[in-house]
Amino acid sequence: MRQIRGIPASPGIAIGQAWLYRPERVTVEQQRVSDPEVEWLRLQAAVNVVRNRLQALYEKALASVGEEEAEIFLAHQEFLTDQELMRGIRETIFTQKLNAEYAVKAEFDTYAAALAELDDPYLRARAQDLEDVSMQVIRSLQGQESDGSGLLTRPSVIIAEDLTPSDTIQFDKDKILGICIAKGGPTSHTAILARSLGVPAVVSAGFDIEDIERGVLTVVDGDEGTMIMGPALAVLESARQKQAAWQKARSEQLTSAHQPAVTLDGHRVEVAANIGGVDDARKAIEMGAEGVGLFRTEFLYLDRTELLDIEEQVAIYQGVVKVMDGRPLVVRTLDIGGDKSVPYLGLAEEPNPFLGWRGIRMVRERPDILANQFEALLRAGVGGDIRIMLPMVSGPGEVKRAKEILDETVASLKAQGVSMPEKLQFGIMIEVPSAALLAHHLAPLVDFFSIGTNDLTQYTLAVDRTNERVTNLASPYNPAVLQLIARTIEAAHAHGKWVGMCGELAGDVLAVPVLLGMGLDEFSMAASSIPSVKEEIRRWSMARAKEVAQEVLGMAGSTEVLEYLKGLTPS
Numbered sequence: 356m357r358q359i360r361g362i363p364a365s366p367g368i369a370i371g372q373a374w375l376y377r378p379e380r381v382t383v384e385q386q387r388v389s390d391p392e393v394e395w396l397r398l399q400a401a402v403n404v405v406r407n408r409l410q411a412l413y414e415k416a417l418a419s420v421g422e423e424e425a426e427i428f429l430a431h432q433e434f435l436t437d438q439e440l441m442r443g444i445r446e447t448i449f450t451q452k453l454n455a456e457y458a459v460k461a462e463f464d465t466y467a468a469a470l471a472e473l474d475d476p477y478l479r480a481r482a483q484d485l486e487d488v489s490m491q492v493i494r495s496l497q498g499q500e501s502d503g504s505g506l507l508t509r510p511s512v513i514i515a516e517d518l519t520p521s522d523t524i525q526f527d528k529d530k531i532l533g534i535c536i537a538k539g540g541p542t543s544h545t546a547i548l549a550r551s552l553g554v555p556a557v558v559s560a561g562f563d564i565e566d567i568e569r570g571v572l573t574v575v576d577g578d579e580g581t582m583i584m585g586p587a588l589a590v591l592e593s594a595r596q597k598q599a600a601w602q603k604a605r606s607e608q609l610t611s612a613h614q615p616a617v618t619l620d621g622h623r624v625e626v627a628a629n630i631g632g633v634d635d636a637r638k639a640i641e642m643g644a645e646g647v648g649l650f651r652t653e654f655l656y657l658d659r660t661e662l663l664d665i666e667e668q669v670a671i672y673q674g675v676v677k678v679m680d681g682r683p684l685v686v687r688t689l690d691i692g693g694d695k696s697v698p699y700l701g702l703a704e705e706p707n708p709f710l711g712w713r714g715i716r717m718v719r720e721r722p723d724i725l726a727n728q729f730e731a732l733l734r735a736g737v738g739g740d741i742r743i744m745l746p747m748v749s750g751p752g753e754v755k756r757a758k759e760i761l762d763e764t765v766a767s768l769k770a771q772g773v774s775m776p777e778k779l780q781f782g783i784m785i786e787v788p789s790a791a792l793l794a795h796h797l798a799p800l801v802d803f804f805s806i807g808t809n810d811l812t813q814y815t816l817a818v819d820r821t822n823e824r825v826t827n828l829a830s831p832y833n834p835a836v837l838q839l840i841a842r843t844i845e846a847a848h849a850h851g852k853w854v855g856m857c858g859e860l861a862g863d864v865l866a867v868p869v870l871l872g873m874g875l876d877e878f879s880m881a882a883s884s885i886p887s888v889k890e891e892i893r894r895w896s897m898a899r900a901k902e903v904a905q906e907v908l909g910m911a912g913s914t915e916v917l918e919y920l921k922g923l924t925p926s
């Protein structure tokens with residue numbers, strides 16, 4: 356028996372035979388060619404084959420996992436029509452008289468290296484996509500049409516050194532029991548696809564695929580982030596029990612996911628979802644979301660080369676408003692900066708980007724961006740319950756300035772006779788400690804708060820949320836963070852305003868009694884967490900939750916809080 360530890364990427368337990376995915380290695384040699392014209396024709400034929408295959412993959416993904424996940428294959432096709440890339444390849448073939456395989460590799464590698472240097476994880480991931488596409492073209496040039504993924508003929512656990520999105524989508528999805536890969540991170544496309552397929556997955560497991568025995572019975576635990584090969588009988592038995600319990604719990608939770616979240620003593624809270632686009636909105640409703648508590652609009656801007664214009668924004672927001680069908684929709688204005696960089700916005704390289712030009716701070720230099728976004732939201736929000744929310748607020752000045760811009764936009768649209776939403780709320784995120792401490796000054800300026808515990812934790816505890824060396828210090832259960840949350844809720848309620856939470860803490864079942872007890876009105880989270888959080892809310896009474904909240908606020912550290920919460924039984 357051998358156990359390997361990685362990072363959990365998609366929850367659940369898979370048990371099955373290991374199927375090793377080892378695409379044949381592609382080697383490319385530099386060769387002189389006598390007839391560049393022939394070489395160029397050979398390349399075009401290979402590009403055509405790959406383009407057709409990518410189109411087929413796009414259609415397959417569209418039918419099996421949805422539009423958002425399928426779009427990656429359209430993006431891959433775009434590389435093959437990129438004028439600059441193709442010009443570079445042509446030049447290598449014609450001026451240096453070199454073979455097509457070498458020209459493709461050289462040109463794609465240069466492009467990918469430039470992207471891989473960037474700080475932005477999203478753009479770095481695009482470098483992997485480029486490599487994926489270039490390998491497909493080279494394979495096609497070398498006459499290797501298959502990478503072996505078609506040989507997955509019976510349900511198995513897929514084990515690979517790494518998987519690209521096109522690898523993952525090519526497998527027959529009914530045959531994927533679970534996935535474990537040596538490389539990658541929990542936000543890689545493979546992890547995203549695994550989550551949308553609903554299969555347990557572990558990434559960053561760091562094994563050497565040569566050491567893994569083909570066909571060995573394997574357990575992938577997507578909650579713990581482990582893979583066990585050749586489990587002892589007792590281990591296998593306990594994995595089977597855990598799997599059965601997980602499947603049962605999931606189907607039970609799903610049956611009641613569309614019921615409201617009401618405590619034992621009759622207090623109802625709203626459970627909403629965090630989304631990045633229209634597909635997420637659809638999934639959220641399926642999982643029982645009663646609204647959207649955070650629409651991260653900046654995600655729409657990350658894979659582009661220029662700002663979205665008002666019409667493009669209106670179309671996207673209208674799509675989401677339609678799916679929400681009158682349910683509350685909190686749309687956050689652009690939260691660019693920090694770890695989300697948008698090259699075309701002219702962001703300077705900053706030594707401390709999380710403490711720099713981020714979120715609402717852009718209002719001073721680029722009020723036009725905010726005004727355009729407000730206009731698009733006002734136009735798109737007709738018939739919906741739209742709530743506009745500002746990110747990264749640190750004090751009242753920014754809120755007043757943004758409100759002025761909103762009022763001006765409303766007035767100008769009214770003057771043009773444009774119809775506008777009947778209901779419109781204006782709120783802010785509380786994710787900077789100064790905003791939490793000044794919450795009683797901010798509450799009169801807005802309709803609601805939403806607490807962003809991801810940033811509130813990093814700023815309160817001075818831990819960079821992207822630095823793995825200090826993640827052990829970054830706990831939202833630290834009583835310093837909890838005290839700021841409690842203070843924020845109190846200040847809002849004192850002014851008759853509602854408070855939500857859209858940081859990751861809201862989707863953690865362990866935090867449920869604490870947040871209920873503090874009086875949180877709305878919990879917003881990844882759609883997949885909704886059923887379990889709703890179920891947990893129904894197990895507590897407000898009276899007991901208030902005692903729990905009081906207790907943790909008096910504690911000295913996160914370890915003490917966590918131990919206490921883990922030892923509680925609901926009532």
Ligand code: PEP
Binds near residue numbers: 649786811
């Ligand atoms: C947060 O900071 O908690 C939050 C929800 O915003 P983001 O994770 O997008 O920074």
Ligand code: MG
Binds near residue numbers: 786807809810
């Ligand atoms: Mg944040």
